[in-house]
Amino acid sequence: MILARVVGTVVSSQKAQKIEGIRFLLLEKINPVTMEGKGDFVVSMDSVGAGVGEIVFYVSGSSARYTDVTEGKPSDSAVIAIVDFIEKDGKYTYEKNR
Amino acid sequence: MILARVVGTVVSSQKAQKIEGIRFLLLEKINPVTMEGKGDFVVSMDSVGAGVGEIVFYVSGSSARYTDVTEGKPSDSAVIAIVDFIEKDGKYTYEKNR
Amino acid sequence: MILARVVGTVVSSQKAQKIEGIRFLLLEKINPVTMEGKGDFVVSMDSVGAGVGEIVFYVSGSSARYTDVTEGKPSDSAVIAIVDFIEKDGKYTYEKNR
Amino acid sequence: MILARVVGTVVSSQKAQKIEGIRFLLLEKINPVTMEGKGDFVVSMDSVGAGVGEIVFYVSGSSARYTDVTEGKPSDSAVIAIVDFIEKDGKYTYEKNR
Amino acid sequence: MILARVVGTVVSSQKAQKIEGIRFLLLEKINPVTMEGKGDFVVSMDSVGAGVGEIVFYVSGSSARYTDVTEGKPSDSAVIAIVDFIEKDGKYTYEKNR
Secondary structure (H helix, E strand, O other): OOEEEEEEEEEOOOEHHHHHHOOEEEEEEOOOOOOOOOOOOOOOOEOOOOOOOEEEEEEEHHHHOOOOOOOOOOOOOEEEEEOEEEOOOOEEEEOOOO | EEEEEEEEEEOOOOOHHHHHOOOEEEEEEEEEOOOOOOEEEEEEEOOOOOOOEEEEEEHHHHHHHOOOOOOOOOEEEEEEEEEOOOOOEEEEEEEOOO | EEEEEEEEEEEEEEOOOHHHHEEEEEEEEOOOHHHHHHEEEEEEEEOOOOOOOOEEEEEHHHHOOOOOOOOOOOOOOOEEEEEOOOEOOOOOOOOOOO | EEEEEEEEEEOOOOOOOOHHOOOOOEEEOOEEEEEEOOEEEEEEEEEEOOOOOOOEEEEHHHHOOOOOOOOOOOOOOEEEOOOOEEOOEEEEEEEOOO | EEEEEEEEEEEEOOOOOHOOOOOOEEEEEEEOOOEEEEEEEEEEEOOOOOOOOEEEEEHHHHHHHOOOOOOOOOOEEEEEEEEEEEOOOOOEEEEEEO
């Protein structure tokens, strides 16, 4: 899974029928040490109610169809966790509520 | 899913039988903040009637077989949505009808 | 799918039994605007009778097993189309018989 | 599979139900010759009891669901081995207990 | 499939039960024109008895589970062929027994 920040949303009215009703999040991949954005973006289907600004990780590939929201759907990216904290070498690089 | 602009089409008369009748779109990946093309191209099977110039997102990998058009076919990329707008940090970086 | 030029072949006598009798093409990925090679190569299983010099596109991942030639075989890349022409922004960047 | 060093952990309380109880390791990919980190990180599900500082390799894609811990779950990365040593061209580049 | 040189082995005593008894090869990807290593490494499961120094190609993703050795196992890379020769534009860039 890859760590990213939710930076926005993508809206489409003309789309494959199977993905109607799903929320498409715009994610920017981050460096989990500096927490800076990498300028690399992906559209991901939300399965956990993530909001703009939150740090999440998403799953790619066929496993993106293994959430309650995306089962059987044409998805290659799904947000599966909102991150509370990231610990690296004994130090927090990120804590959600600080 | 990855955001891209439809920039053209690819035509083939000698191809795997299973993919006959499918429209092959030439997509250029974009930076969804600047909306500029990245010079990185992919051939994607159309499942939504997308046209040249439109901003779309496509699904990769096995999930590219999960559309009505591509089911059971050798596809690793399918356009599944035409984008109406992209919102980043509260501002639109793209609106279709402007 | 990714556009590439067939630049050669790879021959192996000691290989997994399931892939005996398959032709292994050496492909060089191309920029479909300039038609120049990228110096990035992949070995792909031929399902359409492609020859050296031709422009093709190939399918990656599990979908590379969805051709008549590669079904049930350990393949992650299969050539599924020989390209006749590529059109970008209303102009041909490639025509096979010119 | 890709070689990496376990550098930390990622904690999430709001996540897909299926992945509750799984330990999320923060991995940094390494160059297995110099053993230096590449500054490239991935979140991986632990299936072998790996600890911070250990060299491991992880499996990506659908095969990340083929461990006892991750079966049927939305996982695209699972640690499947703690490395004892790496031998390159007849020399050890890494030995765990030295 | 990707061309690579077998440069070593990786040994692990603490690993997922399903992958016991499998040989883990350290591969370095090569440029098949210059035959030089790219400094990019992958751990691959051997299905053909490949030895250090040999040029091989390996299969990635779910298809890495489609060999006799790796069936049903958490593998995303399997060596499926030892290369005899590579021909590019009518010339050999590699011949095994020269």
